[in-house]
Every structure is written in C-alpha cells, then in structure tokens.
Amino acid sequence: MSFSRKVAQLVLLEARLEWKNKQSITALLIYSLASIFVTYLAFQQTIDLTTWNSLFWLIMLFASTNAIAKSFLQDSKGLQLYYYSMLSPKQLILAKIIYNLLLLSGLSLVNFFIFQLIFPIEINEIAQYLLSILLGSIGLSTVLTMVAGIVSKANNNAALLAILGFPLLFPLLSIIIQCSMNAINGFDWMVNQQLFIVLISLNLITILLSYLLFPYLWRE
Numbered sequence: 001m002s003f004s005r006k007v008a009q010l011v012l013l014e015a016r017l018e019w020k021n022k023q024s025i026t027a028l029l030i031y032s033l034a035s036i037f038v039t040y041l042a043f044q045q046t047i048d049l050t051t052w053n054s055l056f057w058l059i060m061l062f063a064s065t066n067a068i069a070k071s072f073l074q075d076s077k078g079l080q081l082y083y084y085s086m087l088s089p090k091q092l093i094l095a096k097i098i099y100n101l102l103l104l105s106g107l108s109l110v111n112f113f114i115f116q117l118i119f120p121i122e123i124n125e126i127a128q129y130l131l132s133i134l135l136g137s138i139g140l141s142t143v144l145t146m147v148a149g150i151v152s153k154a155n156n157n158a159a160l161l162a163i164l165g166f167p168l169l170f171p172l173l174s175i176i177i178q179c180s181m182n183a184i185n186g187f188d189w190m191v192n193q194q195l196f197i198v199l200i201s202l203n204l205i206t207i208l209l210s211y212l213l214f215p216y217l218w219r220e
Helices: 003-020 022-043 049-068 077-086 089-118 126-152 159-185 189-218
Strands: none
Touching (some): 003 089, 022 049, 126 159, 159 189
16 A cells, blocks of 8 residues: 555544544534633623734634644554554654644634634735635644654653643744734735745644654654
C-alpha cells in the first residue's frame, strides 16, 4: 500500500473513532459556545474591532488545545501497538496533523459564524480573513499535534501540552492576529502578502520538523 493511501486511511480511522466517541466533539462545541456566551455577557454587544478579533483567537487557542490534547492521549495500548506494527511514524504524524487540521478548520468556521451572529461586525476583506483562519488552523494543529506526541511520552501529562505549546504558539498567534486585523480593516492584499508568506513558511517548517523528528520520539 502506498504511503499516501495509508495516511488517508489513518485519517479516516481517526474520524471514525471520533464519531463513535461523540462526547468529545459535543464537549468541544459546548466549550466554544460557553466561551462565546460568557464573552457576550461580559461585553453586551459593545465591542470594538480589535477586541473582537483578539477574543476570537483567544477562544480558538484554548479550544484548539482542548481538541488536540487527546490526539495521542486517547489511543489505547492496543491501538498504539497496531500503529507501531502497521505504520511508519512519518505516516502517523502526518495523519494526525491532517485530521487535527480538518477538525480545527471546521471548529474555527463554526466559532467564526457564531461570533459574527452574536457580535456582528463588518469584515472588509472576508477572503483574507478566511485565509487567516485556514493558515491559523494549520499552524495550531501542527504545533499542538507535535507537542501532544511529546506529552504522550511523558506519562500522558496533559498539563504539559499547555506549558510546552503556548510559548511556541505566541509568535504564530501574533502574526495571525495582525493578518486578520488587517483583513477586518480592509487593507489591500499587498499589505498582508508578506505576513501570509511568513505564516506559510512557519507552517511548512513546523510540518517538516514534525515529519523529521517524530520518528526519533516514536522509537522511545
């Protein structure tokens, strides 16, 4: 079986396991909705554009951490043995990243539309904002998936995910927030072009490092 086909099958397996365990998806949606509702109670629809954008990405940061914390933690010993015997570590980490990317992309779009429904604002460059969401989802999924793999080898201490992940995500989030804020203000594509290139480069570097370094972690 080809490399890409095994990765695709593992992504489908992750989706099936997630679907069978509907509690995790439900808990994730409830967490996001509760965070947005608390924000609504705090601001009562009087919110400026900068605060709106910052709160959206803050909610996405914590929702992403909760979503990806279980990437390796929920795998049983039997499933880990199956992965170890049937898959290469490179296939495993790519499949985990792709699945988490799809999960976070869907979650971010749901949060975005709910946020817009509760706090309607005018986004002058919606295409740029959606691209920021996509690139942000890629960055969050890649960094947190790799950190979740490290945490799984450290007695599955979920608190380590936040401790190790947040410092790595701060530079990424600062660029994402700046890109999305420029999109809200209606700046031209040329203004965000360099920032988008930096985001894409950071995402590619993180994926490459995960692809190259995860096999050494998996052998332990």
